[in-house]
């Protein structure tokens with residue numbers, strides 16, 4: 001299978017386009033997000049299997065509001081319009097959109113009509129759905145059947161099966177809409193006739209063929225961080241070109257307990273990848289000695305990382321014809337940075353930012369079209385260790401930014417021990433996947449009084465910072481069960497000497513950030 005014909009999600013500027021694209025992938029169909037400003041000819045040149053017009057913030061009557069070019073409907077491509085996309089579609093096809101000035105926002109009861117034939121077929125007569133609109137469609141375009149209504153929308157859904165065009169005022173992609181995923185699937189499978197072939201196995205065979213064709217007999221290098229993205233990207237490339245790939249793992253000494261071993265032993269055992277390990281802990285800790293300012297810590301770690309990786313890359317390059325560098329860039333990064341292809345614009349320090357001219361590589365980014373949950377599924381299909389596949393996000397500067405104060409070996413050991421206890425207990429209670437991240441923070445420059453055994457102690461507090469989030473942009477503190485928090489607290493104060501107090505961070509983001517530094 002080559003990359004399948006895409007379901008294009010036309011982004012009208014709302015926050016829902018990515019969510020729609022993900023839901024389409026969950027239905028095992030390949031999706032791509034395109035801006036509404038893309039000319040119709042360019043959209044059609046992508047040979048889409050279907051087009052979904054997303055929601056948008058604007059009123060179709062607002063000056064400069066994005067419109068749908070009616071030519072889009074002439075090509076015979078199946079179309080689903082959602083919210084703003086539904087109204088723009090109605091307008092482009094000759095229906096009426098009333099500028100009501102009223103609003104319907106949040107959960108609403110939808111009344112479905114008994115003659116609904118596809119999207120809403122055989123669903124309960126009343127459904128709870130998610131709405132977010134001001135204007136509403138009052139008259140469907142000719143040829144369309146109205147299939148549902150809501151208190152604020154006389155035309156809340158319509159269908160033109162002969163023309164393979166359907167639309168909903170509500171958001172089927174949102175979890176609050178009952179049977180929403182089923183409606184999307186009915187559009188994809190029944191209206192558009194798409195086969196659900198976007199499976200991990202197909203993605204792997206696709207990527208392997210593409211990487212082979214691109215890399216040929218050249219050598220490839222990849223930096224592993226311990227995180228899931230670089231691990232899956234490297235495993236895919238390895239599946240394609242075997243020992244033409246060399247991975248470099250810079251152990252900066254700031255990882256959590258067991259993570260370096262996971263890369264060096266379990267990952268290598270699972271994949272058979274050629275790995276060069278650079279033990280650079282002394283160098284990083286030397287450079288960090290006495291430094292307390294968070295940004296300073298980040299700068300130092302970034303700088304040292306580039307130097308160490310560069311030296312390792314030179315050694316690898318000296319022994320072969322290395323032309324390519326693997327990066328674990330994901331689809332949301334591609335969408336958020338405007339979509340371009342192929343050029344090296346590497347942001348964060350744990351990637352190789354400042355490589356000198358004679359070490360310029362072409363990038364191989366096998367995860368560029370994938371969402372995080374798909375990357376995890378690929379990781380499992382490629383046989384990677386489960387702990388690695390389900391690892392929570394972890395910052396590049398590692399534990400250095402979870403020690404408030406200067407970083408040294410002793411403090412790192414303390415924090416590692418406390419962090420391991422928190423992770424063990426979270427896993428044991430089966431809640432790993434309910435939290436986004438669970439930083440444990442050592443307040444190294446603070447001491448508090450305690451009573452331990454027969455005596456008074458003067459130890460460090462540790463902060464538990466479990467958070468729930470969808471994308472780390474905003475977050476809330478996780479309401480973990482109190483008995484779990486209690487077990488973690490008791491174990492940390494019993495087992496980690498020097499820690500006599502455990503506190504829970506109950507701040508959302510904003511105003512707090514996830515990490516303390």
Ligand code: XMP
Nearest residue numbers: 298348393394395396397472509513514515
């Ligand atoms: P904040 O603390 O800004 O973190 O709410 C948002 C997400 O980013 C991670 N993070 C980093 N990741 N280098 C990274 O690679 C960094 O310097 C860094 N700082 C924060 C953090 O763990 C969270 O997932």
